[in-house]
Amino acid sequence: MVLKYIFDKTMALVGLLFLSPVLVIVAVLIKLKMPGPILFKQKRVGQYGKLFTVYKFRSMTVNNAAATASRDSEATSIASTEQSRITPLGEKLRRYKLDELPELWNVLKGDMSFVGPRPDVPGYADQLKDEAREILKLKPGITGPASLKYRNEEELLAKVDNAQQYNDDVIFPDKVRLNLYYLHHYSFVADIKMIVCTVLGKKMPYAGEII
Numbered sequence: 410m411v412l413k414y415i416f417d418k419t420m421a422l423v424g425l426l427f428l429s430p431v432l433v434i435v436a437v438l439i440k441l442k443m444p445g446p447i448l449f450k451q452k453r454v455g456q457y458g459k460l461f462t463v464y465k466f467r468s469m470t471v472n473n474a475a476a477t478a479s480r481d482s483e484a485t486s487i488a489s490t491e492q493s494r495i496t497p498l499g500e501k502l503r504r505y506k507l508d509e510l511p512e513l514w515n516v517l518k519g520d521m522s523f524v525g526p527r528p529d530v531p532g533y534a535d536q537l538k539d540e541a542r543e544i545l546k547l548k549p550g551i552t553g554p555a556s557l558k559y560r561n562e563e564e565l566l567a568k569v570d571n572a573q574q575y576n577d578d579v580i581f582p583d584k585v586r587l588n589l590y591y592l593h594h595y596s597f598v599a600d601i602k603m604i605v606c607t608v609l610g611k612k613m614p615y616a617g618e619i620i
């Protein structure tokens with residue numbers, strides 16, 4: 410875990426410096442084509458249940474982004490319901506994961522790691538019970554086993570009749586299972602593989618399945 414900490418801090422700083430031209434270009438495009446704030450900010454549940462502010466490039470209209478960001482603990486975060494609110498530029502940013510580049514700042518600050526469970530809104534993190542709450546020992550990640558398996562979550566939820574129920578009954582429990590496995594079978598080598606697979610859009614064997 411010491412190696413993970415050093416890797417996170419070093420690569421987040423390198424990434425911010427190396428990708429600074431991309432960050433500037435994306436920021437300018439958002440300002441020109443999507444008047445309003447450049448960044449989307451939302452409270453998420455971090456390590457040990459501590460709330461932190463996650464930063465992303467805004468991909469939705471101003472009103473929808475504000476409504477999403479202000480969700481309280483009773484609200485949900487279903488990708489398919491947000492899909493209809495995304496702008497054309499925002500769709501491209503999400504497709505190539507460019508909207509998540511500001512999360513490098515979260516990693517540098519220590520709120521997040523490169524690999525770990527995705528940071529969820531309080532309404533879902535509060536559902537973790539018993540052994541599942543051990544997941545909160547981990548820092549949230551930009552990517553991870555659950556992120557890789559459900560990289561097309563928006564398309565998956567769009568195909569079912571009740572996206573909320575399918576997420577609650579199928580996807581969320583499966584994400585918990587994968588994140589618990591990650592916690593109890595941590596491997597720095599697996600972290601590197603997941604980062605590479607995320608960047609390249611590849612699948613990889615993990616926990617007895619292909620993610």
